[in-house]
Amino acid sequence: MFEVRGKTVVITGGARGLGLHFAQCLAQFGANIAVIDLASKPSEAFLELQGKGGNHKYYQADVTDYDGLKSTIDTIANDFGSINGCIPAAGIIRDKPFLEHSKSDIDSTLAVNLNAVFYTVQHCAAKMKEQKSGGSIICIASTASHQSLWPQTITAYTASKFGVRGFTKQAAAELAQYNIRVNSISPGCMMTDMLQSVITGDESRRKLFEDNCVMHRIAKPSELNGIVVYLMSDASSYATAADYRVDGGVL
Template identity: 55%
Template sequence: MYTVQHCAAQMVKQKTGGNIVCISSAAGHHGCAPMTCAAYVASKHAVLGLVKQVAGELAEHGIRCNSISPGIMRTAMLKKIFEGTQGREELLSSGCMLKRVGEPDELHGAMLYLMSDASSYMTGNDILVNGGKL
């Protein structure tokens, strides 16, 4: 939230418009039970709400605000979750249509789209990149 506030203030001051892209999580859309991570899910849901509100506040300044919600991605955090628990990766990836964990590089296309003029009529929205979560 503070990063968005700081960036938005600078963009408004410069009067050049621009794009803000926040990173949420697919968990902000559908939770991640049976894991116990209510605080994580709540914080990611909050990012989605922040994006919608900020988009409305900044639209008059030509500033768009959107978000990306990654699904299960092979990150350092996920590696810790998988450590010592055999079968957890298969269990988590079985819940998506592609039946695999995503790679961080697979977020590049969504980010490029949101930062480019190709998405010039898009604000206050989220792109789910989650392998087709069932």
């Protein structure tokens, strides 16, 4: 039931961070991976997946460019023959006091974290519908999609993540008729470049993040592997429109 072998999964934001970890994890279990990222080239870790079984390809694209992204996803469908899974994981964060958020901070955060999730899921779901194959979509929300994370100053980010959770519910309702399941994961603090950028320059924040959950530690990205394999496989065939918190017990 936990089989993902042979499925083709599109992962955005897979040049590093959680997206890269999802790619490594699913590749390890035999999935084919198409990574889309703004970065001009894939990470060494992604290149190391080549030759270890499965088909793994990297595509440079800006997920906020609706038409450019559509054409990349068309290319992926041609290259791989089908698309069975999608994880829109590209994301950005602006940690600035509410009154100092510029228009560009607000617009860019919503563009990457929310609008582009819609674009990615829509383009991938259109392929799944055409293929009549069903599929699984895993959106990446956050504990910030459930509550404020004071004293972090991330209002645009929080708004985008509440949006992702709402998007997941409605998309799941509309896509169920095509056997496409849509769920979200709400990770807590995962040690990635994004989190490091928030800690850098203010080490007191590390303690703050550690003490934000009952497990009193920051997680390794690999601690999301179980939920990702579950949701991508038929083991979760009756799971849709749900959000899964993996956050060390944020209260």
